[in-house]
Amino acid sequence: MRIVLVEDNTVTRETLNLLLSGETTIDSVTTFGSGEELLAHIEYTAFDVLLVDLDLPGMHGSELIQKVKQMRPQVEIMVYTIFEDRENVFSAIKSGASGYILKGSSPRDLIESLQSLHQGGAPMSPKIARKVILEFQKVPDGDDNPLTSRESCIVRSIEQGLTYKEIAERFNISPHTVHTHIKNIYEKLQAHGRQDALKRARRIGII
Structure with a gap:
């Protein structure tokens, strides 16, 4: 599994790079600090999975997801973010993300989620999975989130x-x-x- 990581926070990016690079199931990790940086190098970058934050400088993560899916439809995409609101969750999923893991999840959960995604799964943090289920169930109390x-x-x-x-x-x-x-x-x-x-x-x- 070859991973591209897009994360603007330097410490988080380096920590994730170390974590992912130490896994035997991961062949390579390429990191970028913004969506624009990835797109500028995508022609020369081979990868199977995109792990991406949403709150990026410049291009929003959901916009990047959409562009990557158009250019590399076979790539699996996982969101890794603090945002768990309806607007961001469904924007990312509709743009092409098949996984959505919240920051704060354990390193093992993240690794197992990436492996599941690569094998055709759709891993999501429990809170996110519940939001998706409630959306389809159309719970009466589940009014749309009016907040940004x-x-x-x-x-x-x-x-x-x-x-x-x-x-x-x-x-x-x-x-x-x-x-x-x-x-x-x-x-x-x-x-x-x-x-x-x-x-x-x-x-x-x-x-």
Whole structure:
């Protein structure tokens, strides 16, 4: 199995490169920091599996997935990201991803998921698999997520008990921007405070 990894975070990219390169079932790992960089070298790069983040500089991961599928339809594609909101999940799947694993999964889970993908499977983190199932079941309470990807991530950070300052540091934005996002979140969810927002977010599957 020959893997191309597209991940903009240098530490994450190098860590994954070391992890994947140490597996006997993986023949080669080629890494890129952006979708544009991969596309510039794709003509000279042989690979069977694309492991890609979604939050990339420049071209979004879903757009890259679509372009790679058009150029290399035989390549299997797995998303590896923090995003678990409906918008990103279904955008990636519709673009051509057959796997969707959340960052935070164990190294063994990631390796086994890549092997499953290469063998024709469609591995997904449990949270993602549930979202896909609920979409097809059309659960009455499962209204579409009105939040943006960033707003959804901020809601999950609030649930984890992070302060405005900690959220700002996590996403490299100002506390004022965090406050604006939270105000928008309350308005979109029609919530009357933190607990109400979390309750409504759980009901529609954001958290």
